[in-house]
Amino acid sequence: MMRQLLPGLLFAALAACAAHVDERNTLKSLEGRQLSVEPDAHIDGSRRKAIQAYRDYLNIAPRDSLRPEAMRRLGDMEIESADSSGSVRLTQDGYRQAIGVYQNLLRSYPNNPGNDRVLYQLARAYDQLGDSGHALTTLGQLVTAYPGSRYINEAEFRRGELLFVARDYGAAEQAYARIVRQGEASPFYERSLYMRGWSLFKQGRYEDSLNSFFIVLDRKLIGRDHGEPLDKIAALTRADRELVEDTFRVVSISLASLQGANSIPAFFPGSGRHDYEFRVYQQLGDLYFKQERVKDAADTYNAFARRYPTHPQAPVLQQRVIEAYQQAGFTALALETKKEYVLRYGVKSDYRGANSADAYARVEPFVRQHLEDLARYYHAASQKSHAQPDYTEAGRWYRQFLESFPADAKAPTLNYHYADLLFEQKRYGDAADQYLYTAYHYPPHAKSADAGFAALQALSLQEKAVQGDEQLHARTRAIDAALRFADTFPADARRAKVLTNTAEQLYAQHDTARAIVVTQNLLGMKPPAAPELRRTAWTVLAHSEFERGSYDRAEAAYKEALALTDDKSPTKPALVERLAASVYKQGEQARAGGHQREAAGLFLRVAQVAPASTIRVTADFDAAASLIAVKDWTGAAHILEAFRRNYPKHPLQAEVPTKLAVCYLESGQAARAAAEFEAIAGTGKDVRVSREALWQAAELYQKAGQTRNALVAYERYVRQNPSPLEPAIEGRARLADLCHKEGQEAKRMAWTRELVEAERQGGRERSDRTRALGAEGALVLAEPAYAAYQQVKLVEPLKKNLKIKKERMQKALDAYALASEYGVAEVATAAVYRTGEIYQDFSKAMLQSQRPGGLNADELEQYNVLLEEQAFPFEEKAIAIYEINAQRARQEIYDQWVKRSFAALAKLRPVRYAKSEKGEGMIRAIR
Numbered sequence: 001m002m003r004q005l006l007p008g009l010l011f012a013a014l015a016a017c018a019a020h021v022d023e024r025n026t027l028k029s030l031e032g033r034q035l036s037v038e039p040d041a042h043i044d045g046s047r048r049k050a051i052q053a054y055r056d057y058l059n060i061a062p063r064d065s066l067r068p069e070a071m072r073r074l075g076d077m078e079i080e081s082a083d084s085s086g087s088v089r090l091t092q093d094g095y096r097q098a099i100g101v102y103q104n105l106l107r108s109y110p111n112n113p114g115n116d117r118v119l120y121q122l123a124r125a126y127d128q129l130g131d132s133g134h135a136l137t138t139l140g141q142l143v144t145a146y147p148g149s150r151y152i153n154e155a156e157f158r159r160g161e162l163l164f165v166a167r168d169y170g171a172a173e174q175a176y177a178r179i180v181r182q183g184e185a186s187p188f189y190e191r192s193l194y195m196r197g198w199s200l201f202k203q204g205r206y207e208d209s210l211n212s213f214f215i216v217l218d219r220k221l222i223g224r225d226h227g228e229p230l231d232k233i234a235a236l237t238r239a240d241r242e243l244v245e246d247t248f249r250v251v252s253i254s255l256a257s258l259q260g261a262n263s264i265p266a267f268f269p270g271s272g273r274h275d276y277e278f279r280v281y282q283q284l285g286d287l288y289f290k291q292e293r294v295k296d297a298a299d300t301y302n303a304f305a306r307r308y309p310t311h312p313q314a315p316v317l318q319q320r321v322i323e324a325y326q327q328a329g330f331t332a333l334a335l336e337t338k339k340e341y342v343l344r345y346g347v348k349s350d351y352r353g354a355n356s357a358d359a360y361a362r363v364e365p366f367v368r369q370h371l372e373d374l375a376r377y378y379h380a381a382s383q384k385s386h387a388q389p390d391y392t393e394a395g396r397w398y399r400q401f402l403e404s405f406p407a408d409a410k411a412p413t414l415n416y417h418y419a420d421l422l423f424e425q426k427r428y429g430d431a432a433d434q435y436l437y438t439a440y441h442y443p444p445h446a447k448s449a450d451a452g453f454a455a456l457q458a459l460s461l462q463e464k465a466v467q468g469d470e471q472l473h474a475r476t477r478a479i480d481a482a483l484r485f486a487d488t489f490p491a492d493a494r495r496a497k498v499l500t501n502t503a504e505q506l507y508a509q510h511d512t513a514r515a516i517v518v519t520q521n522l523l524g525m526k527p528p529a530a531p532e533l534r535r536t537a538w539t540v541l542a543h544s545e546f547e548r549g550s551y552d553r554a555e556a557a558y559k560e561a562l563a564l565t566d567d568k569s570p571t572k573p574a575l576v577e578r579l580a581a582s583v584y585k586q587g588e589q590a591r592a593g594g595h596q597r598e599a600a601g602l603f604l605r606v607a608q609v610a611p612a613s614t615i616r617v618t619a620d621f622d623a624a625a626s627l628i629a630v631k632d633w634t635g636a637a638h639i640l641e642a643f644r645r646n647y648p649k650h651p652l653q654a655e656v657p658t659k660l661a662v663c664y665l666e667s668g669q670a671a672r673a674a675a676e677f678e679a680i681a682g683t684g685k686d687v688r689v690s691r692e693a694l695w696q697a698a699e700l701y702q703k704a705g706q707t708r709n710a711l712v713a714y715e716r717y718v719r720q721n722p723s724p725l726e727p728a729i730e731g732r733a734r735l736a737d738l739c740h741k742e743g744q745e746a747k748r749m750a751w752t753r754e755l756v757e758a759e760r761q762g763g764r765e766r767s768d769r770t771r772a773l774g775a776e777g778a779l780v781l782a783e784p785a786y787a788a789y790q791q792v793k794l795v796e797p798l799k800k801n802l803k804i805k806k807e808r809m810q811k812a813l814d815a816y817a818l819a820s821e822y823g824v825a826e827v828a829t830a831a832v833y834r835t836g837e838i839y840q841d842f843s844k845a846m847l848q849s850q851r852p853g854g855l856n857a858d859e860l861e862q863y864n865v866l867l868e869e870q871a872f873p874f875e876e877k878a879i880a881i882y883e884i885n886a887q888r889a890r891q892e893i894y895d896q897w898v899k900r901s902f903a904a905l906a907k908l909r910p911v912r913y914a915k916s917e918k919g920e921g922m923i924r925a926i927r
Contacts, residue, residue: 047084051077068109072118075101079125095125116146120155127162136162153179157188160195164202173199180212190219194247206254207263213251214267220244221276227313227359248279252287260284260296261303278304278313285320294328297321298337305344310354315345315363322370335377338370342397347404368408371401375414379421394421412438412445419454428462429474431455436481440488449492452485456498479505479514486521496522496529503540512544519544535564539575546582551589554582555609580606580613587619591626600626604639617643621652624659637663654683657693665700671709674700678713691721698731702738711738722758725765729755733773736780749784752777775822779830782815786834790841794849805845812838829885829897836881836904843874879908 054074061067075098082094102122106115119142126135139159143152160175176196179188186192197212221244224235230244255263261281268277281304288297301317301324308314318341325334345351345363352360378394381387398418402411419434435455439448459478463471482502486495499522506515519541522529529537542557558579565572587602603623606616620643627636640660644653657679664673674697681694698713718731732755739748759766759774766774789812792805813835820831846867855863885901888894905913 047077047081051081068105068112068114071101071105071108072114072121075105075118075121075125079121079128082125082128092129095129098122098125099129116142116149116151119146120149120151123155123158127158132162132166136166153182153186153188157192157195160192160199164195164199167202169199169202173203190216193219194243197247198250201250201254204257206257210251210254210267213247213254214273216247217244217251217276218273220247221279222272223275225275225279227278227316248283249287251280252283255280255284256287256291260288261300264303265307278308278311278317282313282317282320285317285324289324289327292328294324294330297324298333302337309344310351312355312359314351315341315366318344319366335374338374342367342370342374342400346400368401368405368410371397371404372410372414375401375417379417382421383424391421391425412442412447412451415442416447416451416454419451419458423454423458426461426465428458428465432458432462432477432481440484449485449489449494452481452489453492453494453498455481456485456501475505475509479509483518486518496525496533500529500533500536500540503537507540507544507547510547512547515540515544516548531564535561538564542578542582546578546585549585549589551582551585555579555586558582559609576610577613577615580610580615580619583609584615584619584622587622587626591622596626596629597632599623600630600632600635617647617650617652620646621655628659628662631666633663633667637667654685657683661693661696670700671704671706674698674704674706674709674713681716691717691727694720695727695731698734702734707738707742711735711742714738723765725758725762726767726770729759729762729770729773732758733777736777749781752780756781771822772824772827775819775824775827778815778819778822779827782812782819782831782834785812785815786838788812789838794845796850796852798850798852802849805842809838809842825888825891825893826895826897829888829893829895829901832881832885833897833901833904836878836885836901838878839874839881840878840904840908843871843878846871846874875908879905882908 051074054070054077057064057070058067058074064070078094078098078101082091082098085091085094099122102118102125105112105118106122109115112118119138123135123138123142126132126138136159139155139162142149142155143159146152149155156175156179160172160179163169163172163175173196176192176199179186179192180196183189193212193216197209197216200206200209200212220236220240221233224233226233230236230241233241236244255261261284264277264280264284267280268274281300285297285300288294288300298321301321304311305314305318305321318337322334322337322341325331325337343349345367347364347367351363355363375394375397378390378397382390382394395418398414398421401408401414402418405411415434415438419431419438422428422431422434432455435451435458439452439455442448456478459474459481463474463478466474479502482498482505485492486499486502489495499518503515503518503522506512506518519537522537523534523541528534538557538561542554542561545551545557546554558575562572562575562579565575583602583606587599587606590596590602591599600623603619603626606613606619610616620639624636624639624643627633627639637660640656640663643650644656644660647653657676661673661676661680664670664676677693677697677700681690681697683690694713694717698710698717701707701710701713714731714735718728718735721731722728732751736748736751736755739745739751755777756774759770759777762770785808789805789808792801792808794801794805816831816835816838820828820835822828849867851860851863882901882905885898886905889898889902902913907914
């Protein structure tokens with residue numbers, strides 16, 4: 001750059017005249033600019049004519065006093081003509097002509113007072129022809145011979161440039177130094193400072209060169225530099241800006257040749273230069289970066305940021321560190337620098353407090369971006385590594401962004417990602433908090449609905465991960481969040497699903513009131529929700545109404561749910577059962593209200609709405625029970641009969657016989673009732689119930705005239721229930737009686753004997769009733785003996801028949817004695833009477849017995865007398881026995897046997913017992 005700049009500067013300098021130079025211009029502004037020479041007297045005609053006129057004048061006036069001035073004017077006009085010529089040849093010719101004129105003038109008039117100007121112009125002509133040596137020699141003569149010349153500054157400057165181009169940097173530096181020592185009054189002061197710095201730089205004297213360069217920068221930037229880009233500094237002209245830019249470049253190269261950023265502080269001892277100090281670090285860092293010395297670049301940027309942490313430009317340089325690392329692909333270093341950046345310049349940093357709002361406004365976007373970058377980077381890293389440090393870092397930066405910039409346009413999205421991060425760590429409760437905050441704290445944004453839905457997922461997982469009160473709390477939060485989602489995002493496609501799940505959860509918590517509201521909300525959606533979701537909603541609604549006791553509403557809802565359920569769906573059977581249950585429960589409500597017939601109708605309706613339901617069986621049974629309650633025996637019996645046919649293996653079959661038995665009894669169907677009681681007895685589950693049922697069955701069969709069935713029932717009872725004794729004895733008695741009525745005397749006698757034997761073995765279970773039945777049985781058992789006795793006639797062979805008759809008489813007497821021993825009055829009177837009757841009959845039989853053949857009259861008479869003597873004791877015995885019964889009248893016992901005993905006595909002892917008055921008196925006495 002310097003090599004390109006110097007020829008132009010030299011040309012400009014040599015083209016300049018002694019006129020005043022605007023020192024505000026940069027070196028580059030000299031290019032193409034003519035410095036006017038002081039005007040001479042006006043010359044008419046063109047420049048060429050004027051030149052010729054001067055030549056003519058010099059030829060004709062070799063000794064004129066004005067000749068030196070004319071020669072000078074001629075040389076100047078030759079230069080002007082060369083400057084304006086468009087031809088290279090003419091231009092060079094012009095400069096040569098001018099050189100000849102000036103040399104001739106200096107030879108001819110060496111002491112002419114205006115020779116400083118001539119030397120100035122001569123040097124210029126040499127320079128324009130490219131003869132730097134003669135130009136430099138000529139300028140040397142000028143500065144030596146004319147130290148007070150008006151052209152001295154420019155001559156020294158031109159000497160410096162020529163020396164610089166010639167690489168005589170030491171001499172060039174001295175030339176520039178002489179101008180610098182003259183101070184700011186020199187129009188070449190600033191440019192000389194710059195070039196002196198370059199001359200020192202070329203000599204490797206970097207520290208000395210920097211002193212010159214920094215003075216240049218001081219002049220251009222102190223009081224003007226407020227941190228904006230150089231091209232935005234209004235006080236800098238284009239030339240100034242280019243000078244400053246070039247100066248910064250060489251300053252950076254010089255510092256890099258020293259100790260880099262460590263060399264900078266020595267040049268900034270006071271506060272004046274601090275206006276642009278940051279640029280020195282910045283430019284040096286930029287140089288390092290261009291040289292691919294990334295670490296040196298970053299260290300340089302950081303050096304300023306760390307030296308002046310609250311300086312307005314500190315974050316600018318810190319940002320360059322980040323950019324340098326990023327461009328070089330040093331991701332880890334870039335991340336660490338971003339961390340340092342956001343900590344040093346965050347919203348709560350000292351930097352923010354030390355700077356204006358406008359200054360921080362320039363920093364804030366970077367803080368935002370770096371916070372976001374850090375959060376996203378570590379979030380992505382955690383998703384790969386699943387390492388806690390990565391999760392921790394990501395969470396840290398997400399939180400700092402959200403705390404620092406809660407109103408930022410990206411805050412909702414980053415808050416959503418922060419919630420994702422917590423979710424990925426299985427911190428479901430914290431994730432839910434952040435999802436909810438994302439969804440509802442910010443104005444509506446692209447992630448609002450997604451965040452609201454994600455909160456539901458997080459709360460669901462939290463509920464599964466905890467127990468007890470925490471689980472209940474999570475479930476409550478999930479429900480509230482779901483309802484809020486549904487209210488806030490009515491057009492969201494997930495709303496129906498959310499409402500469905502919420503309704504199910506509310507029902508699971510037995511919050512049926514809210515479950516009903518939610519399902520109604522879902523079912524009222526336009527357009528309607530998907531059939532599956534509506535099916536679930538109707539199901540929850542039905543369950544809720546059922547649980548609240550609104551069974552009629554539940555029934556209607558179950559029907560809707562079933563209408564949306566495929567026949568092959570595994571859920572259909574359960575819905576059918578619930579439908580049946582809702583109708584059944586309506587029946588229960590009616591029954592509880594005392595509306596039994598209505599209840600029966602509702603119970604029967606179960607079969608209509610859900611014929612295959614399991615509860616139908618119970619409903620049919622309960623329908624019968626309700627009809628029984630209103631004494632609709634026939635209707636109840638029909639239902640129970642159908643129940644028996646339709647559900648032969650159902651457990652309630654055990655109760656059917658009882659209820660049917662009642663229905664049959666109440667409707668006068670004794671035989672059918674008996675069959676039911678017999679069935680009840682056959683269950684054998686409860687011995688007492690079975691025993692009583694069997695007894696009742698036997699009685700009902702007997703009542704219905706079904707003797708055979710009665711006999712079977714009684715016999716079954718006796719065989720199965722030997723205890724308690726009394727009904728067992730009673731059963732045998734009835735068996736004997738029925739056999740008697742059926743003419744089955746053998747069986748009658750068998751049952752009677754069994755009765756008597758069982759009663760006699762009854763022990764402590766014997767009672768007055770068993771004894772009475774036992775006595776009656778013994779009396780019945782005596783009848784065959786009595787009949788057998790009567791069958792024997794005292795005929796020939798008399799002795800044999802008499803023996804038989806006596807034996808049979810004794811058996812009959814023993815049988816009646818056994819009956820009498822029971823002490824049962826009614827039986828005892830009969831036994832006594834029969835005993836008396838036997839004695840009386842035996843006496844009579846003896847008297848009426850067949851007489852032996854061959855007896856004469858005397859023998860027959862004696863035989864009769866003997867018979868009477870033998871028969872009389874039996875008659876007396878009979879009378880005594882009859883009198884036993886007669887004595888019972890005094891005990892207020894006056895049954896038929898007592899009466900018959902009195903009748904027998906009246907015949908046997910008429911004197912005593914045949915008198916009516918005595919008999920009536922006795923009767924009265926008895927009564």
